[in-house]
Every structure is written in structure tokens, then in C-alpha cells.
Amino acid sequence: MSLRVKTKSCLKACIRSYSSAEKRSTPVLSFRAFLKALEKQNDLTVIDTEVDPYLEVAAIARRCYELPSKAPLMNNPKGKDGNGLFRLFGCPNGLRKNREERYGRMATTLGLEANATPQEIANFLAKVPDLSPNPPEKVDETDSPVKQNKLFGDDIDFSKMPVPKLHDFDGGKYIMTYGIHVATTPDGKWTNWSIARAMVCGKNKMVGVVVLPQHIAQIHKMWADIGKDMPWAVFFGGPPAANTVAGMPLPAFVSEGDYVGALSGESVKVVKCETNDQYVPADSEIVFEGTISATEKADEGPMGEYHGYMFPSESHKFPLMTVNAITYRDDPIMPFSVAGKAPDESNHSWGILASAELLRVLRDEHKLPIKMVWSPWEAHTCWMVVQVDNEGLRNLHTTPEEFCTTVGRIIFASQAGIVAPKVIIVGEDIDITNIEEVVWALSTRRTPGISEFVFNDIPNFPLNPFMSHGAVEKPNWGHKAVYNALFPFEFEKPQNWAVSNFHGAYPKEVQEKVLSNWKKYGFTD
Template sequence: MIQDLRDYIAALEKEGELHRVTTEVDWNLELCHVSKVNEEQKGPALLYENVKDYDIPVFTSAFTTPKRLAICLEQDTSLSMSKLSKKWMELTTKKMIPPEIVSHPKVMENVITGDDVNVEMFPAPWFYPEDGGRFIGTAVYLVTKDPETGWTNLGTYRMQILGKNVVGVQIIKGKHADFMLKQYEAMGKKMPAAAVIGCDPVLFLCSSTLVSAQTDEYDVAGSLRQAPVPVFESDLTGLKLPATAEVILEGYIDPKVLMDEGPFGEYTGYYSGNKGKEWPKPALQIERILHRNDPILWSTTVGKPINDIHMIQSLNRTATLWYDLETMRVPGIESVYIPPESCGRFWGIVSVRQKYPGHSNQVGNAVIASTTGHYGMKGVITVDHDIDADDWDRIMWALSTRFDPKRSAQIIDRGRSTPLDPGLPIEARDVTSRIILDACTPFEWQNKPNEIFMDRGVLTKVSERWADYGLGETSPVADMIDRLTKPESK
């Protein structure tokens, strides 16, 4: 069972999905550039064992293929992103499993306090040429707690080194940590907070997931692992923190202290955080650093698709959207997909088995009204049940042959946006428009177009003779026969 980052790295290596870089690599741009080129080639996860000026390794490219995400979730490595997300949905619709308090957490093997606190002891990369500095927090999550209910939130927010004991934290307005920070501000108190780097990778996946308020991501991770997450109660902040983390930066965020940070090459493929043009950000004042012996720094390149962040957002947002539609009791959902090419958030695709007139349009509207789809999503494509939501070839075919712009497109003027959307002017990113593209043949049409299908009997014969054609020993027909023949001929 995978319980920490080291287990995951070992699992990747066993599956031939890890490459160890032993030559010296500079943390200043070079490390990111090597990783990004590797990711563009669908290369393996990388463990940099010789980072210039440091003896701490850096791990990147953890999730850039569906296979590596499946390894993380301990699922069948042949599953597509959509089917892997369905597994996530099925596990998280069962009983949530709360964390378990343990003693002697491994992350407390080293405790650094006082003047010795210095985040530059870690090889935080400088990623892109116009970044504002080194970012220690990309594969990171912030642990905070609701002062009234005790709800613990894990949220992924980028973190730039602003001093030896301070990191900027980009907590976007409306995020759960923002809710909590406002509560502490009203109480006239600082907010206890801890940045976690390196952990059971499922915790990082959950921290970047759109989970409903008052739901602990520890519980979601427990349901995915089917086992409680081992945590300990901090004697400094009172927070529940992961026992097997590699590094924890622990301290407080003062709601009254805001600092400029950035720019940073974001997951949209554009820089954000331009000083003087965007809002100042909260900052984590670090009172102590906890780390395991021989720690590993986990990082991700961010930038243009496709990298870890886009794959993570595609996986968990697809899963939570599927969960939303299930719990909204929208009938007929066959498959769901939020593509990593859309930065893992801006477009959603749903395959639906229509049962009544207007059904496919109901699905599109349900998506943008859901917990997952209401924030930042710009467009929804609905397709009939004979097309998988992640089959781009057939989706484009449906948009070409089952779609009429006047009948099938619906624009919604106002929806919640993200301040990181470069498609909107920087001074007006609170609200975005949305579009629903209904690429389904209308249910109520009596005279539907006559679609081409193959003969099932002949296809069966072709499958049996596949090797005779010299096209390989294994016939692909079995996986295609239902899609290529008439449904009523099954």
C-alpha cells in the first residue's frame, strides 16, 4: 500500500515509470526546463539526485500520464482518465474514512526552530524566466482549520519564498482557506497554518479537488485509500498534520499582513501575480520546519498543458463532476471528462443516454450549476451515449454532424470565474460567460439521420481471421464491436 511519497516513487520505479537524473542540474531554470521537455515527450517521472548547491533531491513529473495516476490510486493501469475518475467517484460516494491519530510521526525526525528556520535549505526551483523568484510550493497544500467547527481544510495554493522564514500564499478569494482567514480576522487572531510538501500523493490530489465546505480532505483521501490517513496533532498550532510528510512549514498567517508576490508561470500557460496589477497575498510566517531524515522535495513545473497540475485537475474535477451529477440524480450519465488540455478545468464533456426531450440540455445546465462546474468552467459539450466523453475523434464528429449552432448552442451570461483566467481582462475576472454545446441528436426527432454501422457477423469473422491479415496476433475488434454495430443488433 502507498502511504507516503517514498512508497509512490518505489512503485513508479517498479513499473518502469521513474528515471533518476544523477548528473548535476541547476535549480535555477534548468531543472524546470528539463522536466518540461520531458513532459512534452510523455517521459517518465524524474528524481533529480544531484541538484546544484544541495544534497536534497527534487521529484517532478509525478502525474503526467494516466498510468502514473492509476499507480498512485492503486488501480488498473490500463484505465483511461474518464474511467479512473469513475473509480474515484465510486469510492468517494461510499462511507468517508476519517484520519487516525498516531504517535511518533516520521516528519518530526527533524525539528528546526528560532533563528535556524530557513526555507532556502531546500532546493526550491526558479521555474520560468519572468517568475518573481523561487517557488517552494507547487506540489504543496496548506492545512488550516475552521475556528468554530473544527473542520480541517487541505488546499493547494502556490507559495513563493519571500524571506528565510516567510512564504507568500496565493489564497484566491472564495477558497475555503479564504473563508477561514476571514473568520480569524473577525476574531482579531492570526490563523494557524502549515504548508505540507511530500506526502501520500493522494493527499495532494485531494487538496486540489473541489470538495464541499465542512468536508475534510483527510476523509476523502481515506475513502480513496480505504484506510485512515495517519495524522498527528501539532503541539504548536493544534492542526492535524500528515505523519508521513517529507517537509512541513508550520506557523501562522496574519490576516492584516499582505505581501506582493509573483509573477509566476501559472497552469493557464500565462504569468500571473504581476506586481501593481494584482492583489497582494497572505503570507505564512514560519515558526518551525519539520522534515524527515533525507527529505525529498516534491515539485511540479506548472506552465502550459500538459503537466502534473493539468492531469491532477482533470482527474479530480472529472471525478467530482461525476459525483455531483450522481448526487443531483441526473439520469442517463454514461461518462464524464474534463480534459487536461483545457487546463483541467475550463471545459467539460458529458456522454448521456437521452430519455426525454431536452435531456441533453438539462445535463449541460446541471454541469454549470454543480459544485465542480460552477467555478471557472467556460463550456460544456454533451454527446450521445454512443460516444465516450474522452473520445476526441468522435466528439469532433458529433460537433460536425449532430450540432446546429442556432439550435444547439446556449450562452449563459454570468458565472463565477477565476482570477487566473487570461481570457478575461485583468480588472474584470470575477464573472465569465459560459456556453453549452449540445452535440446530441434531438431525442424528439421522429426522422433521425440514418447512421452507418458495420455488420456484426462479418466483424466477428474479421476478428477471428485478424492474424491472417498480417496485422498482428491480437484482434482489436472485441473492444470496438459494440461501437461499430447497431445497438439493436446486440
């Protein structure tokens, strides 16, 4: 049966406003306002036909990523109960087909124009860590849409909810792919908001990735060290900017909620949980609250991950999560992401966030002649491309080995550089947001055996498939590299070549003549 869809419809029944919260209804702070913005931008497809959460909803989302197509809002997933738990919204930060608005969804969540360029987004995000923190503001339950409905104890049953099965060989149903964990240290001084996957493993039980050096794992260890389960919450459909900030490589003991407020210019309104002392955004769609066990563990995985592979035999023991209460607004929406072969949020969104932080570290903190840093989504966060300022590079009076080693040490030692094992350094003539130009530079300017600088004395990221399933002795150690895609003379003198293409090989008047006569020649593109 074909899906019945609406792409230009009144979303009155789908995206309801909440009058007391209208003052904070912007796409940066309000999930519902974000959906309205997508509709206005012609980037939302509303599906009213019943869809099956067992693989079908995920397959719809994956096809939307890969075309790419509009973000799907699924109003009628099979199993959605009378209390409204829950509708499903896929591809929340997916790419757009229109190249001029390729990163329009992320730009909208940041308060930027939908046609913001990658450079504009990266430079905007690079400034966020230097903003003055703007802590969340506590509000009353009466001003909190997420308190409109409540479930406790035996009334919580994940088997009766349309929890999606994302990939055919996944070890379970992953309910947590685009929500945000909330955890606070025992002394109350640090509250961490973070994103990490979790799957259902019982009536009110979940198990998710909680492993060092994650910040949530650091806090979990603090609670375990004093012999207590960790009070915990997860919010779904909170401030859209929170999903960006929660994925930023901020340092430990920095509270992400403070920087959502700093980024948006307004404090996030938060409300206290029902069963513990965590605070969650008052406008959230859904909140789970409970504990993460200090001692009990369960099998998690396997799951199709962001590198585009899934190895079916893989599962690991991680701490058990118990959900003691669920609060949610009327007719709530559960956002979800389906990781896999690019593009999806787990590669291009994280790539942008890591790029912005490394741009800040290299350019602003270490004062190196760097114009831009970019992680091409096509490389699944395995590449970090660094664009140098050629004049600044020459003024350093350095050598390729010295410069590449310096850049590599800085990137690989940073939190943002943990997952990126390969750094490519190019000149300012290369548009590093264009994968074709990066491949051209890498293929034609890098000399094998001379332009490669390998780092075997530093940690690597074991989720990288070539580490976990490659010919290496330790899956978490060594085998990172910097590839110099600069000609040796670029360290001493300006570039001395012309590019042999339409824009480089012909005078401007010839280009203009060809363009103005293009349709007369008979071309339609």
C-alpha cells in the same frame, strides 16, 4: 554537460523505508512506497548529476510532461544542504507515454491497477464523497518519520535551500506547488487540506494564493474576523492519495483527511506540529508550520499557469505566510509540479477530479441519463464533455434547449464546474476520453447559432485567459456556454448512421482478414 541517469537501479539510498511505519507503506498512503511502485513499473528516472534549481530542474520536468517521459527524481540539486533539505521529485502525477497506462500514476495513488481506464478512475472517484468518513489517527512523535529532523527560528533560511525557479518570467521561486495546506477553523470543527501555490518572499516568508471562495480563504477569514493570524502548516510528500482528495471539489466543512482514510480503508496517521495545534501526516517528507497573517500582505506572481500562458505584468497582494518551524525525515524529497501548457497535474489531474464529481452530481444526484463526464486535458479544464445515455435521453421526452439548459445550470452551479466555462454534450457513440472523437462530434453535429446555449447570468473563473484578457466587461461574470453536439433527432429516435471508418464501414470478417495479414502486406506498425 549531459545528465547521468539511472532508470533501473536499486533505490536503497534514494527511497529508504522506516520500519515502524511499514504497516502503512502502500502507494496510497506512503510517498516512499509510491516511488518504489513507480520504479517497479519502469516509470522513474533517478538523476544523480548535479542539477540547478534555477530553471534547469523545471525544464527537465516540463520536458518529461510534454514527451511524456518517466518521473524524474533529482538527488543532487545545487544548494542541497548537509541536513538533506532537499531532493526534488518532478511530475508526480504526470501522464505516461504508454496509452494503456496513460493515467498510471494517478491510478497507483488510488490503489487501482496501473492500466485503469479513465472511466474506471472517474467512477471510482465519483463514489468517494459517499463513503463513510474515516478520520485521521493521532500517533506519537516516535512513530513519525517527519520528526527525524527539526529546524526553528533563525535556522530557517529559504535562500540556502534549492527552491526551484519554475519559469523564466515567474515573480519568484515557487516552493509550494505540490504540497498541501492544513488549516483549522477557530472552533476546531473543520480541518481543510488544500493545494494552492505559494512562493518564497523572504528568509522564512512565503506568499500564496489565498482568495475566496477557496476553503483555506474561508478559514483564514474566520481567524481574521476575530483579529488573529491563522495557525497553519504545509506538508510535502504526504500520503499520495491526499493530493488527489485535496484537489477534489468537496463541500465546505468536510475534512479531506477523513476521506483519504475512507478511500484507502485505513486512517491517516497524523502527528501534532511543534509550534501550533495543527496535525500533519506522520510519514510526510517535509512539514512547514507557522501562521498566515490576518493583516500583512505581499506581492505574489506572476507565474506561468495551467492554461499555458503567463502574462508578465501580473502580480497580486495575498496574505503573508511565516514559517516558524520545519520538520523533515532523513534525506527528504520535495515533490513539485510545473504548470503550463498541457499536460501536467494542474490540468489533467484537476480535470479528472472535476469530471468524477460532475458525473456523481448529474447521474447519481439528479438522475439524468449520463454515462460519463470527462475534461480533456488538451482543453486545459476549459471543456467539460458530457456523454449521454441515448435511450435514457429519449425517454425524457425533452428538447435540446431544455436538456442543455438543465445540464448547464447544474454544472455551472456546482463547485466542480467553477473553472469549466464550456460544456459539450455528445452521444454514447463518442469516446469522450479521445479528443479526436470529441472534435469530430463538435465539428460535424453542432449547428452554429442553434446548438449553443449561452449563460451570462452566472459567475465565471477570472483565471480563464479569455476572461481576464478577452473582450469582456467583467472578468468574473458570464460568458459560459453549453454546446449541443447531438443531432436533433437523437432526442426522439436512435442513431441511424454508420461510421465511415475501419471499424464501422467493413464487415467483421474483412477487418479480421486485414489485421491477420497486416505484416504480410509489408506494414510494420
